[in-house]
Amino acid sequence: MTSVTSLFAPVDADLCQLTDNLKQLVGARHPILYAAAEHLFGAGGKRLRPAIVLLISRATSIPDITPRHRRLAEITEMIHTASLVHDDVVDEAELRRGVPTVHSSFGNRVAVLAGDFLFAQSSWYLANLDNLEVVKLLSQVIMDLAEGEIQQGLNRFDTGTSLEAYLDKSYYKTASLIANSAKAAGVLSDASSETCHHLYSYGRHIGLAFQIVDDLLDFTGSADALGKPAGSDLRSGNLTAPALYALEEKPYLEVLIEREFAQEGDLEQALALIEDSRGLERSRELANHHAQLAVQHISILPASESRQALIQLADYVLSRSH
Template sequence: MATVTELLQPVELDLETLLSDLRSLIGAGHPILQAAAEHLFSAGGKKIRPGIVLLISRALSPEGDLTARHRRLAEITEMIHTASLVHDDVVDEAATRRGVATVHSRFNHRVAVLAGDFLFAQASWHLANLDDLEVVKLLSRVIMDLADGEVKQGLFRYDTGQSFETYLEKSYCKTASLIANSARAAGVLSDQTPQQLDQLYRFGRQLGLAFQVVDDILDFTGSEQQLGKPAASDLASGLLTAPALYALEEQPVLAGLIEREFSGEGDLEQALDLVRASDAIPRSRALAETFAREARESLQWLPDSPSRRALLELPEFVLSRLY
């Protein structure tokens, strides 16, 4: 299976330009915020989200050229994503991300919150300057969804009565909205038809959901090295994802452990065993495979190009993290 770097090969040079442009865009701010932003953009990261925007932009262009507005859209996408990670890490009190110290552990909580706000504000400003109302609407929606997903996640902790819809909605807000709406925005900048815009949106939505469900499975099956955080950390902090929700249907005794917030000796281990002993993981895997298939089907209409081939391999790549 290809690595991310191989998959993003058609836009490899574009991504290098993107990084240097991001550094200059964030430029003349406050030295601490600048240090925080610099730190984030150099903290590795696979750049899948701006990569998708660039691949779609190239796949939609007959000569495979990129306009300055498409490049800027990719930069805004990465800014929004990075801003959301900074805030996520503060909320989750994570000490590292991708093996690098998080902003709040390197500076402090106040700086991290401000750095996230600063990036959201920067993104909004550059977004407005694209002078395309449709694109502004799509990406402002994402910023709302990200905040909404974060709030919902907090409200439904340890709540065994939440519906599967609630979980999917939250996953959409936190992960899929950015990919779906920025994919659609790339189409808007390329003057695509309403049907094609819907398909681009659908690609991003289903890919994002597949990505999230795979993440949620790995929380139960992955090793600490693979995850970069302790296994079952979602469950331990009361976040009920697809595997936990499926397991609750089969193992009602799990509800009691969750509702008492794993306060008893060995509660968390027992909960993990219940999830692993049920059909929850295979069912979650089937769900991720469905989303991935739907993502792939959404882009069949694109004319053949290296970028199209890369986009069609992405859903497979997302699933390959499970094996």
Template structure:
């Protein structure tokens, strides 16, 4: 399978510059806030979201050099994503992130919440300085969607009546919104037509949904070392994902276990076994594949380029990555 490093070769130099700039953009005057933010960006990560922004920028500039506003948009995208991760780790009580202690584990819950808020605020300030009202609207929508997704996830815990459509809506808010709206924003900064920008929004939407579905499959197929959290953590917390929703159609006893919130000994282990013994994981893979293929279809109008080819190959990477 193609590695993320080789996949992003058309924007390799851009990503190196982004990594250097991120710490400079923090600008926190308080040492604790600065240390928390620096800790996050030092942990690295694959930088998939800013890479997509830069690839879309290069694909839509059609051989011309990308602008400083494209680069700043990629940096803003990574700041927004990182801020959401800090808050997610607090809500989920996750102890590790990218192989390092989560911010709330290393510092405190209060510092983590403030660090996340600070990064959202900083990203908003840099966003406003792009002075493009459409782009500002798109990325502001993302921050609202993150909150909507977390609220929905909290309200729908252990709800066996959840539909696949509602699950996909929640997945859009939590993951796909950022990829979709930042892809569209990159196209708009290239002066792409509204129709082309909309197609790139749809590319990001479908890619983001595929990404989240594959993430949810990992809860049943990956080790704790790969995930950075115990296997079955999502199910244990009542977050019902595609593999579970499909398994519920086959395994009636699974609904009983979920309804009583795994209160009895071995309930969770039984539930995990039922999901793995069903067609739930396979059907979830098929759903992810459908969205990955739909993403590719929305790139058809882009002229051939290394960046366009990387955006196509990214769908295969999303489907087949190990974690």
């Protein structure tokens, strides 16, 4: 399997600069925010979203990427990180990537304010790009993130959730940021509207594949690798692709979910029913379908080291273990 480090080799220097810049941008004036920024941007994240922005920037701009491309990558990671901080508060998560979350380290008040500050600051830097189309694309993302979180909160333990509704929520929570920031990178490179459409579609499908694999790992990954307890989504009533597919085969699973695993052994029984169904296999097929669509869309770019990395990213997303 290709490692994420070697995959992002064409933008490795850009990503190192991005991490340093983010710590300075976020924490320069506030000691507590600087501590939170160190915590957030030093937590060993994959930097997947800014890496995609930088790779697309390098694949579409001649002769080189601009400061605006770099700032877009920073804005993308700020928005993503702000959403994680708020998600962890809502989910009462103690760990993120195996590291204590901001709210468990600094308290809920600081965590909520740090998330708000990151969203506000990303909006400020976004406005200063002076490109209305890019402002619209990334502003839509912030709305989509909130929509996805609200949908997830309203549909807990709802066995009537359709696969289409699950994919819509996955788009709002994960794929929208990747899709719209990918398109925004093309806009800053003055790419054609057709190319920008393909970039958006690449981001949409790679984002959906990433989220489906993430949801699979909740059932198949170890707690150590995930940095959170396995089965967390199901326990909290967040029904993802494996559970939704399993519900078609295992009627008793509906009973367990609808009583919210109230009786001893309910959760373990539900996990066993999902394991015994084709839910995991069909979810892998669904992730593979979206990954292949992503490759088709990015293949319209001229051949380059960066385009090749974006193509290989599809295999990485499908084969990752955490």
